[in-house]
Amino acid sequence: MTNIYPSPHPLVAHKLSILRDVNTEPKKFRQLVRELGALLTYEATTDLQMSPIDVQTPMGTAKCHELAMKIGLIPILRAGLGLVEGVWELIPTAEVWHIGLYRDEKTLQPVEYYNKLPVEPTVSVCLVLDPMLATGGSAVATVDILKRWGVKRIKFVGLIGAPEGIKALQIAHPDVDIHLAAVDDHLNEKGYIVPGLGDAGDRQFGTA
Template identity: 45%
Template sequence: MLKSERLHVVDHPLSRQKLAVLRDENTRQREFRQAMRELALVLVSEAARRMPTEAVRVNTPLAPTEVHRISEPVCLVPVLRAGLGMLDGALALLPEATVGFIGLFRDEETALPVEYYANLPRELERYRVMVLDPMLATGGSLSATLAKLKDHGARRISCVSAVAAVPGVERVLRDHPDVDLYVGVVDPELDDRAFIVPGLGDAGDRLYGTL
């Protein structure tokens, strides 16, 4: 089993339940989308645990009191297209977050990432960045995404994935040892097409019905 202080496997009864739905080949598109959104709620909640907060004073209906709010701006970055399946869940918890986008597809012959779109906020160094990508397979796409974000100034980055594979985790931790990974489960291997085994299939196809 992989061990790293940067790898956080969110082993929670709710994450197990949502993964059970996502892994099942008989799960219909509507239920798959809902389970991905709900799993994102669990994973993002854990990924936000280390966000700094600041004390502020508010008035309740009965008396003044001190409360705590997240003290840094947050930027969510779904990796297109599958990352969009986690965005609604993340925004439900972080509704004031800025959203940037990075579009990558995997060349089916080389399994290498190809960037086709990027739209990121200015002054990215101000933000605590959270990357949303359901599948961490070879790690190539996520590593390229992280390099792109760092080129734009990002310094505090975490990544949220539903399912990861050992080779992908090893690749990302090697290329970006300063980044935290929050995953629902780590599967042992990839097949000859670089798909996670047992995994849950192609998350984008199952989310958007392009099977």
């Protein structure tokens, strides 16, 4: 399938190498997650629909464009929260709706514990934000929720994906584009990405 987009950008590769380092402390880790969130969102939003608009400049009228779509950010709690600020720097009008999922450590299946979406969709495009696409369970479950909500266009934005998680998301939702900083080798027996960067939530919030 052709809906997987690892970033080719040198800045993304550089920042990801620092993020992976076991010696990178939580403050720096959070900063890098925010910066990578902005860079990856820049790449993920190149096909957003635009509307023409006339803008008055000091020298005359300019033919310009503005976004024609309302954008929603769906960070998967808790690790996805770190990506929001970076996206907001680019799209300050984006709405943020939280979905809480945790992975059962025995079954590796997602368990939903928080969902405050309104009855009707308020946005036309959703960016699902989660640093790690490991087993793919949380991503698939979140997209399931958003489609039941009625959202027509959904993209996944994350830092690192494992082949297993990418395949799971592609099979369940082949219409969802997947934007990542890198695709890694495999999952270990505990469902962690190898070589990965460890637990993205623990490393952001200093709870490792």
